[in-house]
Amino acid sequence: MVFAGSGFHLFFDELSKSAAVVQFTGDKITAMETDSNGRIIRITEPVRLAMEGHALRSRPAECCGLLSGRGHVVTSLHPLRNEADTPETRYFASPEDLFAAMRRIREADQTLIGIYHSHPRAPAYPSASDVGMAFYPEAVYFIISLEPRIELRAFRIEGPNIEDVSVVICP
Numbered sequence: 001m002v003f004a005g006s007g008f009h010l011f012f013d014e015l016s017k018s019a020a021v022v023q024f025t026g027d028k029i030t031a032m033e034t035d036s037n038g039r040i041i042r043i044t045e046p047v048r049l050a051m052e053g054h055a056l057r058s059r060p061a062e063c064c065g066l067l068s069g070r071g072h073v074v075t076s077l078h079p080l081r082n083e084a085d086t087p088e089t090r091y092f093a094s095p096e097d098l099f100a101a102m103r104r105i106r107e108a109d110q111t112l113i114g115i116y117h118s119h120p121r122a123p124a125y126p127s128a129s130d131v132g133m134a135f136y137p138e139a140v141y142f143i144i145s146l147e148p149r150i151e152l153r154a155f156r157i158e159g160p161n162i163e164d165v166s167v168v169i170c171p
């Protein structure tokens with residue numbers, strides 16, 4: 001199923017319910033803003049705290065959401081409902097929530113910078129399904145783990161390749 005939106009399309013795999021992709025057609029989204037070499041991403045402390053709160057509240061399920069901002073800094077968090085059949089180990093963002101969040105981001109004149117989800121019981125590293133579902137190589141994928149300790153890491157995922165992106169917390 002393909003929903004046409006203004007500036008982006010959402011592809012929804014009805015058979016497996018395992019893949020949701022936001023694909024942007026042209027507008028500002030090229031600006032998945034990081035530093036010039038793409039190895040550092042900055043987020044504000046309130047956003048980091050909000051992400052941690054979302055992850056803790058959602059336990060034992062994984063939480064997921066979008067991160068947006070201007071320039072090179074993530075300043076806003078957009079929680080999305082996780083509609084995966086097995087939300088303890090996977091995430092599948094509610095298409096309805098995804099549309100609403102993208103609209104809010106556009107209306108705030110921000111750009112989508114990243115996609116986050118939590119690992120309630122696994123380290124902050126992409127799982128095989130995370131890699132399989134990472135259809136958007138320009139995105140920064142944030143993973144917050146809750147066990148064995150709270151840890152936030154970020155990655156670029158392109159095909160089978162996973163690259164670390166340093167997360168810098170700013171005030």
Ligand SMILES: [Zn+2]
Nearest residue numbers: 119126127130
């Ligand atoms: Zn994951």
